[in-house]
Amino acid sequence: MSLSTEPGDTRGTFVRGGEEVSFSSVEVEPGVYRLEVRLRGLALTGLMDPASGVSTLDGFADQDGTDTQLTDADRDLLDAFYRGLNDALPMGDAATPESMYLRRAAGLWAQHPSTVELQRTVMGEQGRGYTMLCSYAKCNGRFTGSCGGVYNWYSYAKHDCNKGGFSWAGNQQIAQLGDHTTCSGDEFYLNGSTWVCGEPDHWSRPKVMGICFGRCGGGCGGDTQYTLDATNHDGCVRNGHMLASAYCDDQFVSAADDELFAPNCY
Amino acid sequence: MRRLGAWLTWGALGVLACSSASSKTEAAEATVRRLFEALPSEDCAVLGPLLATGAGMRSCEEVVAELREHGLSLVDIVESKLDGRDPDAVLVRARVARGGEVGKEPWLLRVERRSGAWRVRF
Numbered sequence: 001m002s003l004s005t006e007p008g009d010t011r012g013t014f015v016r017g018g019e020e021v022s023f024s025s026v027e028v029e030p031g032v033y034r035l036e037v038r039l040r041g042l043a044l045t046g047l048m049d050p051a052s053g054v055s056t057l058d059g060f061a062d063q064d065g066t067d068t069q070l071t072d073a074d075r076d077l078l079d080a081f082y083r084g085l086n087d088a089l090p091m092g093d094a095a096t097p098e099s100m101y102l103r104r105a106a107g108l109w110a111q112h113p114s115t116v117e118l119q120r121t122v123m124g125e126q127g128r129g130y131t132m133l134c135s136y137a138k139c140n141g142r143f144t145g146s147c148g149g150v151y152n153w154y155s156y157a158k159h160d161c162n163k164g165g166f167s168w169a170g171n172q173q174i175a176q177l178g179d180h181t182t183c184s185g186d187e188f189y190l191n192g193s194t195w196v197c198g199e200p201d202h203w204s205r206p207k208v209m210g211i212c213f214g215r216c217g218g219g220c221g222g223d224t225q226y227t228l229d230a231t232n233h234d235g236c237v238r239n240g241h242m243l244a245s246a247y248c249d250d251q252f253v254s255a256a257d258d259e260l261f262a263p264n265c266y
Numbered sequence: 267m268r269r270l271g272a273w274l275t276w277g278a279l280g281v282l283a284c285s286s287a288s289s290k291t292e293a294a295e296a297t298v299r300r301l302f303e304a305l306p307s308e309d310c311a312v313l314g315p316l317l318a319t320g321a322g323m324r325s326c327e328e329v330v331a332e333l334r335e336h337g338l339s340l341v342d343i344v345e346s347k348l349d350g351r352d353p354d355a356v357l358v359r360a361r362v363a364r365g366g367e368v369g370k371e372p373w374l375l376r377v378e379r380r381s382g383a384w385r386v387r388f
Contacts, residue, residue, distance in 0.1 A: 040351075041351045042351065060350060061349075061350025061351045063350070063351075064350060065350070066347070066348070066350030067347050067349070067350055067357055068349050068350045068351045068352075068357070069349060069357055069374055069376055071376075072322075114374065114376060115373045115374050115375070116371070116374065117359075117371070117372075117374060161336070163335075247336070249369075249371075249373075250370075253371070
């Protein structure tokens with residue numbers, strides 16, 4: 001990762017295995033940021049106006065501006081780029097605004113399903129667009145570290161899919177949100193009285209925790225937004241569905257404004 | 267005269283490009299329609315040639331089982347365009363119903379030309 005940051009201007013390149021991502025985020029007028037990410041012949045752009053809670057996102061072929069679609073290979077490289085940004089930038093609000101919004105958009109694109117259009121307008125408004133769940137990200141009074149057996153369960157993370165609707169218990173999880181544990185990059189679920197590393201597949205309301213359940217972005221990203229829609233999206237993609245499964249499209253679209261605009265919990 | 271020849275040549279190339287693009291999108295749309303028409307049969311002898319399968323992708327049986335479990339059906343095709351990064355891929359915007367309920371937004375289906383045949387990639 002090669003990164004340069006000046007007031008109102010963050011840009012650089014990220015290289016992995018011979019593939020390059022070039023990126024920039026510039027404050028084009030007070031509080032408004034223009035994002036550009038280029039990779040594999042693809043241009044991803046965004047114009048973010050957090051004060052108004054409005055953003056426009058787009059993606060197209062870099063060569064001629066025609067339509068294209070995110071593929072598995074794009075998402076894989078974007079995920080590596082997002083992780084690179086998480087390592088390179090200060091956590092949460094300590095990052096400059098333009099770099100923080102770049103990181104959030106990168107996290108969103110890294111999870112963008114192929115079946116969802118790249119060109120979107122995302123509106124974000126607390127209460128209507130997103131609901132914060134910061135209090136559920138704490139256990140034992142803390143946002144991070146072991147719960148020490150003292151949990152603060154959120155009931156329920158929900159999705160709908162081929163197995164059933166939102167009200168079916170197999171599509172619900174009782175989750176401890178927050179950054180409290182992980183196992184080889186995965187989460188834990190309770191099987192009887194034993195915590196097992198991995199993801200349940202449509203069990204009836206299993207207890208789950210780990211790898212920042214409920215946090216916007218994949219896994220434990222550099223921002224600390226815990227929201228209702230992000231919790232439901234995690235409840236879908238971590239429940240026997242692949243991340244880009246079309247069954248989780250609705251949850252992805254609902255969580256997009258959370259990821260871009262919700263404030264950090266800490 | 268030379269300029270007129272150039273104009274005619276560019277015009278012919280333009281027409282060829284358009285007809286090439288439209289033949290691809292028509293073929294891709296036809297593949298999507300055939301796939302959804304044949305889906306209730308769950309017969310991979312019919313559906314297999316309409317699906318992109320192979321290395322790193324799910325088998326016909328897996329894809330068909332998932333589509334059927336979800337009760338997916340094609341409502342209509344909104345439009346289709348060539349993928350700007352891949353001349354052998356077409357993006358088909360299709361309205362799809364799940365369990366009889368039409369989704370809020372069209373799905374962006376990817377149809378790829380593989381071994382001379384157009385196949386839907388899930």
